[in-house]
Amino acid sequence: MPIVWLFLIVIAISAVGYVLGRSRALHSAGGDSRNLHSLPTFYGANVALKALIPAFGLLIAWLLLQPLYVNSQVSGMIPDTAIKEGSSRSLVMAEVRRTADGLNNAVSQGLLTEIEAANPNADNAEVTRILKEAGQVVTSDITQPVLLAAQKHRVMNTTGYSIMSVVIILAALAGTGISWWQTHAEYRARNVVEQGVRALLLAAASIAVLTTIGIVLSLVFNTWEFFKLYPASDFFFGTTWAPSFSGRGGASDLGIIPLLWGTFYISLVALLVAVPIGLFAAIYLSEYASPRVRSIAKPLLEVLAGIPTIVYGLFALLTVGPLLLDVFGDGGLGWMKAGTAVMTAGLVMGIMLIPFVSSLSDDIINAVPQAMRDGSYGLGATQSETIRQVVLPAALPGIVGAILLAASRAIGETMIVVLGAGAAARLSLNPFEAMTTVTAKIVSQLTGDADFASPEALVAFALGMTLFILTLGLNIFALYIVRKYREQYE
Incomplete structure (x- = not known):
């Protein structure tokens, strides 16, 4: 299921939860809001937040952790003999991910069927041609280990996203149901909602810090990969800039x-x-x-x-x-x-x-x-x-x-x-x-x-x-x- 659809479904569940929570609070107070601990809107907001926050928190965690798990599983499929001299396993994994994305594009454009994309005996040269036709950047023929790893990577990602959609929808429904069951006239909905909003504001304030950390880490890791292939002394003290794109650094x-x-x-x-x-x-x-x-x-x-x-x-x-x-x-x-x-x-x-x-x-x-x-x-x-x-x-x-x-x-x-x-x-x-x-x-x-x-x-x-x-x-x-x-x- 596309992420946008999943997002809209969770929003719809929370909107329904808001209406149900507000109605249940008024019903428990005999229709008189003066008998409630908090305003009716707080009871509705309590149900909506308890549907949104767990679902979106789980969505973010899943999107962050699934690539790490899939990469760790797929990386073990690549034998050491498939790693060329001057390269590394992380660089081969980058090629695997590009190939998996290319297979997805080829299937969506009708250039490949699901069965052909998962065929372990596919011709490497033909797959390379199809990926280029699908608009994927491929500079050389795909090797068999890379193709097999890419097919596994694609299957695991597809399966993971399907499971994620079900789990997140269930989490939103569970949050709605539990918070709706908790709603009654004496429930301190305003206190709960204000604490939840405070936590959201803290999370929003942390985004800038976490984004900066993510940018720095991505630069550091990729820079480290570069210096494994090219001498740091030649980079920092070299007076000639002439990339050739003809090899792995020897002629550049x-x-x-x-x-x-x-x-x-x-x-x-x-x-x-x-x-x-x-x-x-x-x-x-x-x-x-x-x-x-x-x-x-x-x-x-x-x-x-x-x-x-x-x-x-x-x-x-x-x-x-x-x-x-x-x-x-x-x-x-x-x-x-x-x-x-x-x-x-x-x-x-x-x-x-x-x-x-x-x-x-x-x-x-x-x-x-x-x-x-x-x-x-x-x-x-x-x-x-x-x-x-x-x-x-x-x-x-x-x-x-x-x-x-x-x-x-x-x-x-x-x-x-x-x-x-x-x-x-x-x-x-x-x-x-x-x-x-x-x-x-x-x-x-x-x-x-x-x-x-x-x-x-x-x-x-x-x-x-x-x-x-x-x-x-x-x-x-x-x-x-x-x-x-x-x-x-x-």
Whole structure:
């Protein structure tokens, strides 16, 4: 049964339980709600929650644990002889899961029947052809052990989901029945419902933490698999980026240095654009602009933060790049060979970052007490002298933190780089040459006919882990600067 249908069935059961619980409470009180301990809605909500929470909790646990159980069972079917040199069992299991998904797609598209999909004597080359026809990424012929394991994986998953549907529906019905039986006039439904809502709020607050942990663990495990196949020293200190996708790493150079250089170079150009403009805009809005001008200019400036990055990328590709090429290309100074370059992406990314700098700096400057300005004016300082010598020094820690947060945003940008900076991984000081960044290469390594059991695909996780550590370090440093040097005013 599809998950959506199961979800709707549980919702329907809980809705019916709400009505039944409310009716039973009123009936036990003789139809007079004043004889109830709680309002009738609490009795209905009690039944609904006791139908929803156990069912959905069981659903989440089942969806998390079933893949682990199936993988552990299927992994034992793969003999050591089926694991190629330079590969690992986890990489072979990734291929098994892709093949199982391909079999499901082939059956749903009518390319295979259930009997053919479960045939242990199926021709490997024919299955490979059918999977490619079904849209599954398969870079080589499927071996017999992988095909058998994939068929077992598919059967176990299908059976598990069927059992899951029955168990969850029964859990929802059981929760409804038990809570309905408990409902009577003296039952403290409000207390139970409030405790249940409190537990739900706690679970919601934990999602962010658990999601972060899950992201980090997925990056760590896949990065570890990559370093089993490719030397870490060559990755971190290599100066050449040339993935070949022709083998298992032997013919590929996967040095991250050119990508880091492109990332920092483009981010530096972007900050050189965003910091002065954003800071000057913040000073004008907070110190010089009238309330009417500020009420109009500040929202207009913050609109830049809401524009999708793909729009900025198209702007860089179609407008800024050709404009720079006319000025610095062969028709002008002759420095630029194509519209995609560090300068193109840096200028457009800088425009995108202006609201990040201006809004945060504006809030920080406004937090400086007016008494400090008045004291400066009382000593004979002009407005510009007060801003330079009193306001900005007092707001400097917060401004530095805003700049560092904008730098983290620049380092993680992708679409502007893909469309505006090109795809060349090189070490160069020329801002009019095409370069690329870590994020752009993560996209390119995970798109197309990539073999996810190869270093050329797994390197994307190593790149992501490196980028995660860099941006996390910048964010921590920004928070440290703000907290250490922040002035507390009353």
